[in-house]
Amino acid sequence: MSAQKVLSVIDVSSAYGDFVLLEHITFTIKRGDIFIIMGGSGCGKSTMLRHLIGLKRPYKGRVLYGDKDFWAGDEEDRQQIMRRAGVLYQSGALWSSMTLTENVALPLQRYTDLRPAAINELVEFKLSLVGLDGFGDFYPAELSGGMRKRAALARAIALDPEFLFFDEPSAGLDPVSSRRLDELILELRDSLGATVIIVTHELASIYSIATNAVFLDREAKTMLATGNPKTMVRESTNPVVRDFLTRGTGKPPEWMYE
Amino acid sequence: MVTLRLTGCWKSSCSIPELDHILQQIPDDTPALRITCDRSLVWDSILAVFLNRLLTYCRNKSIATNLSDLPSGVRTLLALAQKSSNRPPKATGRPGFVYRLGTLTINIFTQGKELVNFTGEIVLSLMLLVRGKTYFRFRDFFYFLQNCGADALPIVSLISILVGVILAFVGAVQLRMFGAQIYVANLVALSMVLEMGAMMSAVIMAGRTGASFAAQLGTMQVNEEIDALRTLGISPVSYLVLPRMLALICMMPLLCIYADLLGIAGGAIIGTGMLDFSFYEYIMQTKSAIHLDQISQGLIKSAVYGVLISFSGCYQGMNSGRSASAVGEATTSAVVLSIVLIVVSDAIMTVIFSL
Structure with missing residues (x-):
């Protein structure tokens, strides 16, 4: 169980028109991993995520969920796979014309046969998991940024997903909320048994929760390193990776050893 | 146990x-x-x-x-x-009648105040503009001239020709009973010049340009672009609203003349094709039917419509809420408000001109 590969990316290249962004990206994610896709701004982290969640077809290469080729099938097959995944978008992407309850309920209405009463109860429970019980009647515009993010997390875990994708989860959050969100991600992973894939450049999160990671670079147009970031920072000889992981100081920050 | x-x-x-x-x-x-x-x-x-x-x-x-x-x-x-269990206080249940009436009244008053404020701000920035003391983007102005003028010609052409054809057709059927078919030319020319040219181009522009103004400004409000202008000390009204309003006010009379002309051409198609007048005959009859003051009535109307359309578009956009649905609401109410204002002001102006 521990070493089961659930998601592999094999020799993927991505391009916008003629502009090649990334080439020869290969990594595998194991069940229960907290896998971080990191790199500087504009290196293609978010594009990589879009390849994984079916929003953008890679220019070349394969994405395997288990042993199913994600991009070989048609839209329907991809939807079948994405039903097992939850995505937390960078700014939440809650539907602004719907209350939190309606937001969280939509995936359940779409994919389960539960009765409305049961859906309501489940929604209220999911909201209480992220600390937002009682906020069901609020519209996204009435919430603070951090609350919006947690509400979006409640929507992402509505279907008890096997895969949880996060795009910059701590962007726009204060350090404390950001750490709480990290803890929440860990707790949810443990209880739901999900595999978590995070796109971020937040070093604090990278060191505290990652079990595995890939480092993408804009100049090299490819990946420079994979592995646990704590090992990476000590063992990588690549100056770009070292600079990134030590914020340009050359020394790993002390708090990462907590 | x-x-x-x-x-x-x-x-x-x-x-x-x-x-x-x-x-x-x-x-x-x-x-x-x-x-x-x-x-x-x-x-x-x-x-x-x-x-x-x-x-x-x-x-x-x-x-x-x-x-x-x-x-x-x-x-x-x-x-x-x-x-977690710190429930926030959210008032549930429907508030009473008196409460709702009171809220409604207060809302109407605040909205009225906002409207007056907005109008005042426009007038003030216009005065600053005349004295050359405000930041005005001529590039934007020319872009909007193109956008509300030349880019609107295809749709205005189509609608005006068809309106001319419809007027001529309806008129021909009635006037034939009196043997007065030649007056179709008068009917088409007068109604295009006095009413339909201005009115139809205004309705098109309300749906086309007024809505896009509201959507643009509303989205800028969502992205905090308008706040960014304010903190720079640039008045959003003179920077965003004035170029739009002035461009539409300049272009509406031109569109109106164009619509008049094409409407008359549409009438001529029916006049020469169905009623067997020669083209020359039809044009001479048209020329004798309309006078310059009638044409200028239509032009004045269309300039007023230009003010009303751009005002309601910009007002709704600037006062939009900060969500996708709020921008949608702003766009809808911009179009509804402009059409209501167009019809009401048309009635008032028609009465004034006929005194």
Whole structure:
């Protein structure tokens, strides 16, 4: 169980028109991993995520969920796979014309046969998991940024997903909320048994929760390193990776050893 | 001590037992409830929801619970769910009639105040513009001239020709009964010049340009672009609203003349094609039917419509809320408001001109 590969990316290249962004990206994610896709701004982290969640077809290469080729099938097959995944978008992407309850309920209405009463109860429970019980009647515009993010997390875990994708989860959050969100991600992973894939450049999160990671670079147009970031920072000889992981100081920050 | 043993499938795809049914089997004087499971248990959040309700019930009845035999995932979920509980005060239920009436009245007053404020701001920035003391983007102005003028020609052409054709057609059927077919030319020319040219181009521009103004400014409001201008000390009204308004006010009379002309051409198609007048005859009749003051009436109307359309588009956009649905509402009300204002002002101006 521990070493089961659930998601592999094999020799993927991505391009916008003629502009090649990334080439020869290969990594595998194991069940229960907290896998971080990191790199500087504009290196293609978010594009990589879009390849994984079916929003953008890679220019070349394969994405395997288990042993199913994600991009070989048609839209329907991809939807079948994405039903097992939850995505937390960078700014939440809650539907602004719907209350939190309606937001969280939509995936359940779409994919389960539960009765409305049961859906309501489940929604209220999911909201209480992220600390937002009682906020069901609020519209996204009435919430603070951090609350919006947690509400979006409640929507992402509505279907008890096997895969949880996060795009910059701590962007726009204060350090404390950001750490709480990290803890929440860990707790949810443990209880739901999900595999978590995070796109971020937040070093604090990278060191505290990652079990595995890939480092993408804009100049090299490819990946420079994979592995646990704590090992990476000590063992990588690549100056770009070292600079990134030590914020340009050359020394790993002390708090990462907590 | 009562023991509740969970087995089998506890997923949202399986049917799970009713909680009330289980609660009935727990005697009231039970001191403790122990929940266990066996290896056949498969679960998802539905189980956690079920247990959460059961635990709440037990807490209210002060029955101690023991969950230590459950899978650790379930226990973590339950702990998370129990941890938070600071309910915010959200007024529920429908407020009374007096309350709603009061809120409505206050809203009407604040809206009226905002409207006056906005108008005042426009007038002030216009005065600053005349004295050359404001930041005005001529590039934007020329872009909007193109956008509300030349880019609108195809749709205005289509609609005006068809309106001319329709007028001529309806008129021809009636006038033929009196043998006065030649007056079709008068009918088409006068109604295009006095009313339809200005009116139709205004309705098109309300739907086309007024709506796009509201959507642009509303989206800028959502992205905090308008706040960014304010903090730079640039008045959003003179920077964003004035170029749009001035461009539309300049272009509306031109579009109106164009619509008049094409409407008359549409009438001529019916006049020469169906009623057997020569083209020359039709044009001479048209020329004798309309005078310059009638044409200028139409032009004045269309300039006024230009003010009203761009005003309601910009006003709704600038006062839009900060969400996708709010921008949609702003766009809708911009179009509705401009069409209402167009018709009302048309009635007023027609009365004034005929005095």
